[in-house]
Amino acid sequence: MDPHSPDLLPLVAAHTDRLLATARSLEDPTRPSLCEGWTQGHxxxxxxxxxDGLGRMTRGIVDGPRETMYDSREKRNADIDDGARRSVADLADDVETSAAALAAELPRLGAEHADQPLERTPGDIRGTAADITMMxxxxxxxxxxxxxxxxGFADLxxxxxxxxxxxxxxxxxxEADAPDVTLRTTEGDEWSVGVGSTEVRGTRAALLGWxxxxxxxxxxxxxLPTLPAGR
Structure with missing residues (x-):
């Protein structure tokens, strides 16, 4: 599976539907999530x-003028906080509407756009247009x-x-402070980081979760090695 392949679009559609089904089943969006400091609503x-941000960047890349994903990190965070206080129905509707708008934009990205740089916020340039669908x-x-x-990750x-x-x-x-580790999955995969002196084992889902x-x-x-901070 190529992370830059158009074949990812059906996966985006399918997993959007799965996320929406879960979102609409939530009882209380003020419950904590696994993201520290964030509720399910966040x-x-x-x-x-x-x-919205990915759609904005895509339109800028294809049609011009170029746009950042967010106006600023502060504005991004404020918009998330403001939106988190809504009902389950309103939150799910927002996810569905914004996802549908993005789904109309993503197929417009072609090979001729692949190397265009992505600007997340002004001055924060990371990745290229080829990464957008995988993002x-x-x-x-x-x-x-x-x-x-x-x-869970096991459901992927x-x-x-x-x-x-x-x-x-x-x-x-x-990462400069990455541990020396060898990852081995029960499905038969193996990767090494550094000299790979410590072996960490599990299913693909378990190792991905870690x-x-x-x-x-x-x-x-x-x-178990300590992972770099911020991961």
């Missing part, structure tokens, strides 16, 4: 504003897990688990 508000897929699946409402397609793991390994290798969110259930090691 998570859903963020997912909606993420769709959205990561957003809706990981934050679905963050709702802590019955969906096996190849998507592997793709996310590969991304996390690359990210970890780029690397992405610091979750340790199902992860085995003689002594």
């Amino acid at each position: 998570v859903l508000s963020h997912v909606a504003r993420n769709a 959205r897929l990561r957003e809706i699946t990981w934050h679905h897990v963050d709702l802590d409402a019955g969906f 397609e096996p190849e998507l688990q592997r793709l996310f793991l590969e991304e996390e390994v690359v990210r970890l290798r780029g 690397l992405a969110r610091g979750l340790t259930e199902g992860v085995a090691a003689d002594q």
